[in-house]
Amino acid sequence: MPDRTILKLGGSVITHKAGGDTGTVREDVLREVAKALREYSDIPLILIHGAGSCGHPQAKRYRIQEGVSKNNRVGIYETHLAVSSLNELVVRTLRNEGLEAISVHPFQGMVASGGELSGYCLDHINLMLDLGMVPVLHGDVVMDTMKGACIVSGDQLVRVLAEKLSIDRIGLATDVAGVLDVDGTVVRELRRNMAHTIRIGGSGHVDVTGGMQGKITELLRLADRGIESEIFHISKLREFLSGTNHGGTRIKPEAE
Numbered sequence: 001m002p003d004r005t006i007l008k009l010g011g012s013v014i015t016h017k018a019g020g021d022t023g024t025v026r027e028d029v030l031r032e033v034a035k036a037l038r039e040y041s042d043i044p045l046i047l048i049h050g051a052g053s054c055g056h057p058q059a060k061r062y063r064i065q066e067g068v069s070k071n072n073r074v075g076i077y078e079t080h081l082a083v084s085s086l087n088e089l090v091v092r093t094l095r096n097e098g099l100e101a102i103s104v105h106p107f108q109g110m111v112a113s114g115g116e117l118s119g120y121c122l123d124h125i126n127l128m129l130d131l132g133m134v135p136v137l138h139g140d141v142v143m144d145t146m147k148g149a150c151i152v153s154g155d156q157l158v159r160v161l162a163e164k165l166s167i168d169r170i171g172l173a174t175d176v177a178g179v180l181d182v183d184g185t186v187v188r189e190l191r192r193n194m195a196h197t198i199r200i201g202g203s204g205h206v207d208v209t210g211g212m213q214g215k216i217t218e219l220l221r222l223a224d225r226g227i228e229s230e231i232f233h234i235s236k237l238r239e240f241l242s243g244t245n246h247g248g249t250r251i252k253p254e255a256e
């Protein structure tokens, strides 16, 4: 049985994130991704994508991360609309390639407390995998018991799903070759005890969820539970799917 896999497509990969508010999708990249996934369609796959310029600018404009009241609640709609429209396009592109992809919107079935997912049911995702379907989730705005609403990143979703479902491999495709050291070389293995030696920053673009730093925070939490994950450049997607060398970073548990 092939490995049950979570793949996250970074928002910088599937949108023109540098374009700020433009919300333009890299449809050519999406089609290439869909072709690669089609070649490996025997892999039970959960796909998660980031928002890029289809969500981060809206979340920033309405200051969702500072908390939501009646004054800025319209931002919930605007942010969810932007990222769910991107999700619709992702799903359509995968379906055009013959994959049985379907949208799963966190806003509709998940609740957070203080920015952390706290209430959700994942049974339907397991059942979809059993049927060979590809659930496609995304970073989203979700209602929050303490803050009104908050932004849950695709990276947080990766962690929660990997913790709760029985997953064999976790890969995050992004616009850099992996976690980079100050001299630009890829850090091939990252463990919590060495993370402080590397200068890990935010995103180069509009991003309310912490860029690379946010990603590493979530993945080190996974590593603390003994679960390994990988970050690689999108051009190495086939290498990740086939389990060959993608030249990126493995985030590993400390004891190994």
Ligand SMILES: Nc1ncnc2c1ncn2[C@@H]1O[C@H](COP(=O)(O)OP(=O)(O)OP(=O)(O)O)[C@@H](O)[C@H]1O
Residues within 6 Å of the ligand: 009, 010, 011, 012, 013, 049, 050, 051, 052, 053, 154, 173, 174, 175, 176, 178, 179, 180, 181, 198, 199, 200, 201, 202, 203, 204, 205, 207, 209, 210, 211, 212, 213
């Ligand atoms: N040490 C580092 N190594 C690699 N990238 C880094 C580092 N520090 C900061 N970065 C930035 O992090 C970015 C990747 O994080 P970002 O959150 O933008 O990616 P993403 O997952 O594609 O986006 P999204 O959050 O929209 O899904 C890189 O493009 C780079 O600018």
Ligand SMILES: C=C(C)CCOP(=O)(O)O
Residues within 6 Å of the ligand: 011, 049, 050, 051, 052, 054, 055, 056, 059, 079, 080, 083, 138, 139, 140, 141, 151, 152, 153, 154, 155, 208, 209
């Ligand atoms: C900004 C929104 C709506 C989601 C952010 O998810 P991310 O792009 O994975 O950080």
